[in-house]
Structures are given as structure tokens and as C-alpha cells.
Amino acid sequence: MKTLLHPTYFPDIVAFSVLAQNEIMWERHDNYQKQTYRNRCYVCTDQGRHMLNIPIKHVGGEQGRQKYNEVKIDNSYPWQVQHLKTLQTAYRSSPFFEFYEDDIMPLFKKKFDFLLDANLEITKVLCELLGVDFPKEKTDHYSKEHPDLVDARFLVNAKKDIYFDQQSYTQVFQDRHGFLKNVSVLDLLFNEGTNALSYLKNQSLTFLNA
Numbered sequence: 001m002k003t004l005l006h007p008t009y010f011p012d013i014v015a016f017s018v019l020a021q022n023e024i025m026w027e028r029h030d031n032y033q034k035q036t037y038r039n040r041c042y043v044c045t046d047q048g049r050h051m052l053n054i055p056i057k058h059v060g061g062e063q064g065r066q067k068y069n070e071v072k073i074d075n076s077y078p079w080q081v082q083h084l085k086t087l088q089t090a091y092r093s094s095p096f097f098e099f100y101e102d103d104i105m106p107l108f109k110k111k112f113d114f115l116l117d118a119n120l121e122i123t124k125v126l127c128e129l130l131g132v133d134f135p136k137e138k139t140d141h142y143s144k145e146h147p148d149l150v151d152a153r154f155l156v157n158a159k160k161d162i163y164f165d166q167q168s169y170t171q172v173f174q175d176r177h178g179f180l181k182n183v184s185v186l187d188l189l190f191n192e193g194t195n196a197l198s199y200l201k202n203q204s205l206t207f208l209n210a
Contacts, residue, residue, distance in 0.1 A: 003208070004139070004149045006030075006068075006156040007119035008037035009054055011126070013200070014164050015155050016185040018208070019127075020200040024135035027153055028116060029142040032056075032066045036156045039071075039115055041184040045090040048177045052083045052184075056115060071115040084108040087186065094172050096193035103129055104186075126185060130197050150208055162207045169199065 003022040008015060015037070018024070032038065039054040055074040059066055073079075084105070091097040107125060112118035127134040145151075154160060168179040169192055180187075188196045 002137070002149050003152050004146055005135075005152045006036075006038065007116060007123055008041070008156060009039055009052070009119055010041040010122060010184040010186050012037060012041065012182050013166065013185055013188055013203070014162070014182050015152075016126070016130075016188075017200045017203040018152055018155070018205060019123075019135070020130070020132050020197065021203075021205060022150070024137070025149060026120070026135060026138040027142075028069045028138045029140070030068050030153070031142075032068045032071045032115075035158050037158050038068065038119070038156060040158060041186075042182075043087065043090055043184050044171050044173055044177070044180050044187050045086065046173050046176065048173075049180050049183065050086065050090070052086060053079075054115065054118070055079055069114070069116045073112055073115055073118065075111060075113075080108040091172060091186075091190045094190040097190045099193060100129060100189060126189070129189065130185075130200070132197065132200075152208060164207060165204050167199065167203065 002025050003018060004027055005015065005018060005024050006027050011019070039056055041052050042049050043052060044050070055077050057072045057074045103125065107122055112121070124134045155162070164182060166181050169188065171179060171187065171191055185196070188199060192199055
């Protein structure tokens with residue numbers, strides 16, 4: 001059975017573990033909501049867990065809610081420059097940052113108009129680097145219930161805690177902050193390199209059946 005998942009910004013390890021272990025269909029017709037991983041991710045810096053947030057153009061008034069696939073990025077703010085500098089500062093001493101830097105860099109040079117397009121292209125590049133088949137199937141309408149799919153859309157909620165028995169790996173600033181769970185898969189990639197895919201496939205996903 002396929003799993004329904006949101007495209008998110010540099011997906012976290014939970015979401016990428018689901019992606020690496022299952023056939024995925026992307027949700028692209030729901031309403032956009034604030035405080036989700038649609039436009040944010042977390043990385044590990046010398047200060048601890050740090051959020052990278054994509055600014056978006058909000059609509060209001062008579063327009064009301066936006067569909068996720070209609071949300072535009074606010075490129076008047078140099079968010080890509082800031083995010084790249086943060087990653088370079090945080091991970092330049094990690095074992096595999098230089099190995100992947102040239103592959104990641106173009107994602108911060110290309111201008112994206114729509115948030116969904118940016119997230120899908122970012123995930124596609126990450127899939128290529130990790131050796132995971134990039135899912136191409138997308139929803140063609142919104143439905144609250146999908147009895148023929150495993151619904152993992154709840155994972156997009158950045159404020160919702162789930163029980164994820166994540167295995168630890170060595171992080172750059174672990175001696176300062178301890179192991180920081182479920183940050184962006186970038187953290188895993190820069191620290192574990194070619195071992196990252198095996199790690200993702202070995203994570204327990206019992207929360208999907210809860």
C-alpha cells in the first residue's frame with residue numbers, strides 16, 4: 001500500500017525514513033497551514049537546534065486560505081543566501097559536507113516562485129544523493145480520507161510530537177548539545193555520507209500504524 005506524504009523543505013529524518021522504506025504519493029492539493037515543515041527545517045549548529053524558514057507571500061481578506069500548490073515564496077528577502085551560509089558554518093567540519101556541497105549548492109542559486117516546486121526539486125536532489133527513487137505520483141484532488149493509502153500527512157505538523165525511536169549517529173556538535181533527534185536529513189547526509197541510506201531503511205516506523 002502506498003503512503004501519502006507532504007513534500008517538505010529539506011525533509012526531516014522521520015519523513016525521509018518513510019520515503020526510503022515505502023512507495024510514496026505526494027499530497028499537493030491541501031490547504032497551506034502555518035507552523036509546518038512545508039517551509040521550515042531544522043539543522044544542528046554550534047548553538048543547538050536551529051530553524052531554517054522560507055518566507056512566503058501570505059494572502060488574506062477575501063482570498064482566504066491558500067492551496068499548498070499556490071503558495072508563492074517571498075524572494076524579496078535573501079533567504080537562500082542566509083540558509084546556505086548557515087549550513088556552511090554548521091557543517092563545514094562534518095565528514096561529508098565537502099563531498100556533497102557542489103550538489104546542494106545549485107538549490108540555493110535557483111530562484112523558485114512556488115514553495116511546492118522548491119520542495120519537490122530539493123527532495124529529488126536529495127533522493128539522487130541518497131540513492132532513493134524519487135516518487136513521481138501526486139494527488140489530483142484533496143480528500144480528508146484515503147482508505148487505499150497509508151496517511152502520513154500528519155508528519156508535516158512541526159508542533160506535533162510523535163514517538164520515533166531514532167537510532168543515534170555522530171553529529172558535529174554532539175559533545176555540546178547531545179544527540180539532536182529528527183533534524184533535516186541534511187544533517188544525516190553530511191555526517192554519515194554513504195551510510196545514510198542504510199540508516200534510513202533501518203529506522204522503526206511503528207508510528208505509522210498507531
